[in-house]
Amino acid sequence: MPVDDLCVSRVPIFQGLTREEQLRVAEFVRPVHVAKGETVYSPGQSVSRLLVMHSGQLKVSHAAANGQEQILRTVTDGDVVGERAFLTGHLPNDLVVALEDSRMCVFDHTDLSALLRDYPDVGLRMLRTLSDRLASVERLLAAITSSDVSARIAAYLLDLPGSIRDGVPTVWLPLAKYEIASYLGTTPETLSRRLAALSASGVIELHGRRDVTILDIDGLERVATPR
Amino acid sequence: MPVDDLCVSRVPIFQGLTREEQLRVAEFVRPVHVAKGETVYSPGQSVSRLLVMHSGQLKVSHAAANGQEQILRTVTDGDVVGERAFLTGHLPNDLVVALEDSRMCVFDHTDLSALLRDYPDVGLRMLRTLSDRLASVERLLAAITSSDVSARIAAYLLDLPGSIRDGVPTVWLPLAKYEIASYLGTTPETLSRRLAALSASGVIELHGRRDVTILDIDGLERVATPR
DNA sequence: CACCGAACATGATCTATGTCAAGGAGTTCC
DNA sequence: GGAACTCCTTGACATAGATCATGTTCGGTG
Numbered sequence: 335m336p337v338d339d340l341c342v343s344r345v346p347i348f349q350g351l352t353r354e355e356q357l358r359v360a361e362f363v364r365p366v367h368v369a370k371g372e373t374v375y376s377p378g379q380s381v382s383r384l385l386v387m388h389s390g391q392l393k394v395s396h397a398a399a400n401g402q403e404q405i406l407r408t409v410t411d412g413d414v415v416g417e418r419a420f421l422t423g424h425l426p427n428d429l430v431v432a433l434e435d436s437r438m439c440v441f442d443h444t445d446l447s448a449l450l451r452d453y454p455d456v457g458l459r460m461l462r463t464l465s466d467r468l469a470s471v472e473r474l475l476a477a478i479t480s481s482d483v484s485a486r487i488a489a490y491l492l493d494l495p496g497s498i499r500d501g502v503p504t505v506w507l508p509l510a511k512y513e514i515a516s517y518l519g520t521t522p523e524t525l526s527r528r529l530a531a532l533s534a535s536g537v538i539e540l541h542g543r544r545d546v547t548i549l550d551i552d553g554l555e556r557v558a559t560p561r
Numbered sequence: 562m563p564v565d566d567l568c569v570s571r572v573p574i575f576q577g578l579t580r581e582e583q584l585r586v587a588e589f590v591r592p593v594h595v596a597k598g599e600t601v602y603s604p605g606q607s608v609s610r611l612l613v614m615h616s617g618q619l620k621v622s623h624a625a626a627n628g629q630e631q632i633l634r635t636v637t638d639g640d641v642v643g644e645r646a647f648l649t650g651h652l653p654n655d656l657v658v659a660l661e662d663s664r665m666c667v668f669d670h671t672d673l674s675a676l677l678r679d680y681p682d683v684g685l686r687m688l689r690t691l692s693d694r695l696a697s698v699e700r701l702l703a704a705i706t707s708s709d710v711s712a713r714i715a716a717y718l719l720d721l722p723g724s725i726r727d728g729v730p731t732v733w734l735p736l737a738k739y740e741i742a743s744y745l746g747t748t749p750e751t752l753s754r755r756l757a758a759l760s761a762s763g764v765i766e767l768h769g770r771r772d773v774t775i776l777d778i779d780g781l782e783r784v785a786t787p788r
Numbered sequence: 789c790a791c792c793g794a795a796c797a798t799g800a801t802c803t804a805t806g807t808c809a810a811g812g813a814g815t816t817c818c
Numbered sequence: 819g820g821a822a823c824t825c826c827t828t829g830a831c832a833t834a835g836a837t838c839a840t841g842t843t844c845g846g847t848g
Contacts, residue, residue: 396703404703421685421692450685457684458648458677464691465648471698476623476631478705479746482834511796519706524835526797543795543844709804738826751805753827770814770825 341365341439345386346412347459355453362445368432375416375430382419382426383440387411390436391508395429395516405517407467408433408508414463420446433508478519481560484528486518488558491538491546503551507544532557568592568666572613573639574686582680589672595659602643602657609646609653610667614638617663618735622656622743632744634694635660635735641690647673660735705746708787711755713745715785718765718773730778734771759784 342348342360351359366385368374374385374392387409394406394415406428409415419426420443441449450457477486494505507514515525532538537553538546548554569575569587578586592615595601601612601619614636621633621642633655636642646653647670668676677684704713721732734741742752759765764780765773775781 396699402707404707406699406703417688418692418696421689422696450688451681454678454681454684457681457688461644461684461688461691462648464688464695465645468691468695468698469645469649471695471702472623472633475633475698475702475705475746478702479743480629480631510794516706519702521836522796523798523837527835530797737824748806749826750807750828754805757827 341388341437344388344411345439347386347414347456347463350455350459351453359449359453359456362441362449364440365437366440367435367437370432370434372432373430374432374436375426375428377427377429378425380425383416383442384420384446385415385430386439386441387413387415388437388439390438391433392430392436393433393509393513395431396427397429403429403516405509405513407471407517412463413467414460417460417464419443481558483518483520483524484532485558485560486520487525487528487532488554490514490518491548492551492554492558496548503548505546505548507546511543568615568664571615571638572666574613574641574683574690577682577686578680586676586680586683589668589676591667592664593667594662594664597659597661599659600657601659601663602653602655604654604656605652607652610643610669611647611673612642612657613666613668614640614642615664615666617665618660619657619663620660620736620740622658623654624656630656630743632736632740634697634744639690640694641687644687644691646670708785710745710747710751711759712785712787713747714752714755714759715781717741717745718775719778719781719785723775730775732773732775734773738770 342356342363343353348356348359365388368390375382377397389411392409392415394409396404396406415430415438416426418424450460477489481489491505494508496503496505498504509517511525511529512522515522518525529538529540532554533540535553537550537557538548540546569583569590570580575583575586593612595617602609604624616638619636619642621636623631623633642657642665643653645651677687704716708716718732721735723730723732725731736744738752738756739749742749745752756765756767759781760767762780764777764784765775767773
């Protein structure tokens with residue numbers, strides 16, 4: 335099964351296993367492809383599975399009590415989704431939607447349980463992944479409570495995986511602006527104003543809707559670390 | 562070693578091991594006692610250990626860039642501290658201080674690594690603990706970005722382990738008010754005002770500095786879930 | 789290629805909460 | 819049991835950012 339094999343071997347939490355072990359793990363796994371815009375997971379869904387991302391990007395959001403959608407995170411290669419349902423037995427109450435065409439490894443919970451018992455390394459790597467996520471949420475939390483919106487935006491832009499185009503650092507926003515606003519704990523209006531301000535002061539340049547070039551990295555870093 | 566034994570057997574992540582296994586784990590573990598006010602962990606400390614709480618209470622805080630102390634969480638029985646340093650190799654950059662006299666099991670990292678390999682169940686329970694923490698931080702984050710301070714306070718009070726005194730639900734604040742303010746992403750002044758308002762509207766009653774009786778649970782829940 | 793709708797920008801206004809300042813109350817420690 | 823220090827409360831004020839409303843741009847679609 336070359337496809338399953340590929341799926342397992344590409345994902346960080348299964349690296350460190352021998353090829354033979356990977357093949358055995360592959361028997362438990364189902365490779366799944368979802369198209370952009372499709373819903374992967376919806377709240378209260380009784381059948382719950384563990385997803386391990388392999389390519390593409392998903393967004394995880396939470397319908398708050400007041401009806402607002404709160405973006406919790408975006409997940410990319412190597413990230414894990416749905417571990418809480420497996421670990422604690424609670425039903426998932428997040429909404430997961432594909433931002434791009436995505437591929438992932440899917441495990442049923444019963445299988446996963448046995449898997450972790452047989453391959454402690456996998457558990458260790460999962461722990462590492464969760465620990466990273468925890469650190470990243472705590473960073474975001476600290477950022478939201480202790481800095482203003484401009485600083486959060488700057489930090490967000492600096493965190494984004496960037497590329498160099500024509501010698502200038504460029505980032506491609508993975509989310510629509512109103513979604514970024516939600517993620518950063520603000521509103522689209524404020525985000526728009528602050529981006530405009532950063533642009534006016536020559537720190538960044540906006541091209542089209544999702545394309546940002548960073549003209550002055552140091553300046554942006556200064557904004558991200560306020561006094 | 563009955564003391565070590567006790568330490569290990571009292572902690573959730575080691576339950577599920579047989580008595581014999583617990584005894585073997587106990588060899589790795591060092592029981593530690595810290596007095597109220599003592600520092601358990603400080604940022605950048607090069608020797609890092611894993612703590613598993615057993616009794617008492619610690620507070621974990623983070624010195625933000627602007628010098629403000631941000632309270633990240635309080636940890637109580639069964640909680641784990643310092644796993645990130647172990648899992649990722651990064652130095653800890655949180656400050657951990659004992660709020661009460663506390664007892665905990667301490668592992669050195671090298672030992673822990675072997676432990677997780679030998680007892681996959683321990684890893685699984687650690688995963689569960691981390692997953693709970695993640696969920697709780699994500700809840701806090703959502704609360705901070707999508708509700709006002711009154712709602713956060715109400716939710717906080719409802720979350721606190723409460724007792725019944727004279728037939729009335731009573732909570733004992735585990736932190737000083739200025740620390741609670743930090744945890745909830747606000748200031749002592751605002752917290753004070755909101756508590757006063759809740760008190761004025763007859764929902765709660767304040768006694769002394771840390772003692773709160775809840776007169777109207779439904780009312781408090783209504784405040785916690787705003788429209 | 790022109791249309792259409794969603795996403796975005798901008799302006800005017802309002803309000804919750806932060807900030808600064810000063811006085812009061814609760815603990816703690818001798 | 820009282821002094822002394824924190825912690826907490828209250829007040830007056832300033833302001834970042836939310837909200838509401840309207841106009842504009844982009845990018846996909848027929």
